[in-house]
Amino acid sequence: MRQLLLNEVIKILSNKKYNKYTKYKSQNKITDSTVGKNTKMNIIIAIAIGIVVIVALIIMNPTHLEALDGYTETNQQLIGTYDLVPEDSYYVGTGTLNGIVHARFEARQNGKISDTVDVTKKFFKIVHKDVGALNGKVEAYKRTYKKGSDIKTHFYYVLYVDSSSKIKDCGTLSTDEDDSDD
Structure with a gap:
């Protein structure tokens, strides 16, 4: 009886109709080249934002001469x-x-x-x-x-x-x- 129940569960899970992830497998493929491009772009954007923030802080920091x-x-x-x-x-x-x-x-x-x-x-x-x-x-x-x-x-x-x-x-x-x- 136990074996029969186990076989039924396996049959149901292997059926494509009940496998919710099968439907989206082909749409979610991420290639290694896409991941590399996105990572590189994010690093470049982060560096650019960092440089802009540093320049803004330097410009906005008043010196002794500008104190008055x-x-x-x-x-x-x-x-x-x-x-x-x-x-x-x-x-x-x-x-x-x-x-x-x-x-x-x-x-x-x-x-x-x-x-x-x-x-x-x-x-x-x-x-x-x-x-x-x-x-x-x-x-x-x-x-x-x-x-x-x-x-x-x-x-x-x-x-x-x-x-x-x-x-x-x-x-x-x-x-x-x-x-x-x-």
């Missing part, structure tokens, strides 16, 4: 005038850091020397002026910028040097501390 885009200068106040401190007969060192022009200098007031000031090109101006016995000078200004209700304050420096030979081109700058005096 859209802001209007509302106030400028002179903080003080100080002597520039010469180092190796230079008053100011200029160079680039991450593609942005920087100036580095030290100032003195009442015999006290400041730390090295590092400022980007948006926040300094070098004026070549015959200051003679006064040597190099720096004027420090406090500037206020406004955009809607947002207010930002930055310092702006006007550096007076007697000739361009008092400015050293330092090339590419680094963020490492190179003062070994301490």
Whole structure:
């Protein structure tokens, strides 16, 4: 009896009428060449999308120079005038850091020397002026910028040097501390 029942089940399953997958076998054939083409195309599309996303992030990332885009200068106040401190007969060192022009200098007031000031090109101006016995000078200004209700304050420096030979081109700058005096 068991054998008879098993034979009937096998007969029913082998009948094409009840085999639901037989109908779609010929339509679902996927060749190896089709799979390869689709995979390659998906990889190319993924790489292209990745490149577009990276470029968009780089373009949308504001740099320090663009930080005040859209802001209007509302106030400028002179903080003080100080002597520039010469180092190796230079008053100011200029160079680039991450593609942005920087100036580095030290100032003195009442015999006290400041730390090295590092400022980007948006926040300094070098004026070549015959200051003679006064040597190099720096004027420090406090500037206020406004955009809607947002207010930002930055310092702006006007550096007076007697000739361009008092400015050293330092090339590419680094963020490492190179003062070994301490």
